[in-house]
Amino acid sequence: MRHNPERRTALLDAAIEVLAREGSRGLTLRAVDAEAGVPTGTASNYFANRAQLLVQILHRTRERIAPDPADLPAPLDAKVLLMLLLERMRRERSVHIAMLELRLEGIRRPELQAEVAAFQGAELEANIAWHLESGLPGDRQGVLLLYFAMLGLIVEDLTVPAMLEAYPVAGVIDAMVERLLPESPAQ
Template sequence: MRQNPERRAALLDAAIEVLAREGSRGLTLRAVDAEAGVPTGTASNYFAHRAQLLVQILHRTRERLTPDPADLTGPFDTKVLLGRLLERMRRERSVHTAMLELRLEATRRPELQEALAGFQGAELEANIAWHLEAGLPGDRQGVVLIYLAMLGLIVDDLTVPGLLDPHDVEGLIGTMVERLLPEDPAD
């Protein structure tokens, strides 16, 4: 297997674009080569098979979606952080669409389901820990509820553009935070 990290990243970025645009059935090593503008067979030098490519795409999405460290310096405001998350998702629309495709593909591929569950589970646990360590309002269960609510908002924003246009999305995020992560735990 080839080890050029820049070429591997470029191939994975091309794979993300193909997956987002064509869906899982359109994702082939040949399609990745074409999208990346490299000679046919290049992707097969980096990925032994399609299943390996799918798992590598999963990890590349994490690299591309990691927030800028400047966005993770305090003082923190959960509403602002979630607003930045939504902005990042909109900027990286194809990455999130590819993640949705990976989720769907995982329903048909047990090995991908296992990798996705482990990856997503670790991500969720890291987010919960970060939230609690940052001293933001709410508890573990509230953070999981915010995760689920934001996931639904992002899926609708990605798959049905315009659906949320009549609604004040910033206000919705604020309401989610107030209700699911109250400042006063007695609320």
């Protein structure tokens, strides 16, 4: 297996685009090569098989959507953070669609579902811990409920954005934060 990190990253980014555009059935090593503009067979030099590629895509999505701590507003505000999350999702739409495709593929591949569940579970726990340690309002249960509500909002925005036109997203986020995280943040 090849170990050029820049090439691996470029191949994973190409794989994310293919997965988002073509779905799981369209994701082949050959399609990744074509998307990346590299010679046929290049992806197979980096990924032993499609299953390995799927797992590495999962981890690359995290790298692409993780916020830079320097970009976080000061002072921290839950409503602003959620709007920033939604804006990042819209900028990195293909990454989020690829994540949905990985979740769907996991329904048919128990080993991938286990990987996605472990990955997402660790991410959720890290986000809850960060939220609570940051002095933002709410308790563990409120943050968990907010996570699942926000996930639903993101799925709607990705899949049927026209449906959300009747519901101003900023107002929905304001209501979610007010109802699920009612305490005032520590000053």
